[in-house]
Amino acid sequence: MTSPPLPTDSLSPTPELSTTATTDADPLAVADPLASGLQALLNPSIRTTTQKLSNVYLAQQELSGELDRLVGQLQRYLDTTDPPILRQTVVKLADTRRRLVAVNNALQALQARINRVYLQLSRQRIPGGVVWRL
Numbered sequence: 001m002t003s004p005p006l007p008t009d010s011l012s013p014t015p016e017l018s019t020t021a022t023t024d025a026d027p028l029a030v031a032d033p034l035a036s037g038l039q040a041l042l043n044p045s046i047r048t049t050t051q052k053l054s055n056v057y058l059a060q061q062e063l064s065g066e067l068d069r070l071v072g073q074l075q076r077y078l079d080t081t082d083p084p085i086l087r088q089t090v091v092k093l094a095d096t097r098r099r100l101v102a103v104n105n106a107l108q109a110l111q112a113r114i115n116r117v118y119l120q121l122s123r124q125r126i127p128g129g130v131v132w133r134l
Contacts, residue, residue: 046114050114053107053110054111057104057108060100060103060107061104063100064101064104067093067100068097071094071097074086
């Protein structure tokens with residue numbers, strides 16, 4: 001009853017977002033108050049979402065570790081004894097672990113997408129010469 005190993009490498013964190021829309025090298029960034037307003041509106045949401053996703057991912061990793069430990073202990077117990085009632089529980093735990101791995105993979109894919117969107121937005125130019133800086 002061996003299940004696939006969970007990825008142990010952590011996701012790369014999303015870079016910190018800047019709260020200012022201007023730089024000394026880009027005087028046009030101040031020209032569009034709509035762009036800076038949108039940036040000021042979206043940056044806190046992006047930070048909050050990224051932090052919550054990171055917290056969920058860490059909780060999933062901890063849960064996965066505990067499930068691995070529990071499944072290992074139960075498997076050793078089943079190898080030494082043959083209680084039919086616990087066999088069903090071990091099967092349920094293994095199924096739960098399989099679903100948890102699927103959720104972890106989805107979270108990793110979501111974090112990768114967020115990182116790609118962040119990168120695209122940090123490079124994107126808004127019409128009128130204003131640079132969108134996150």
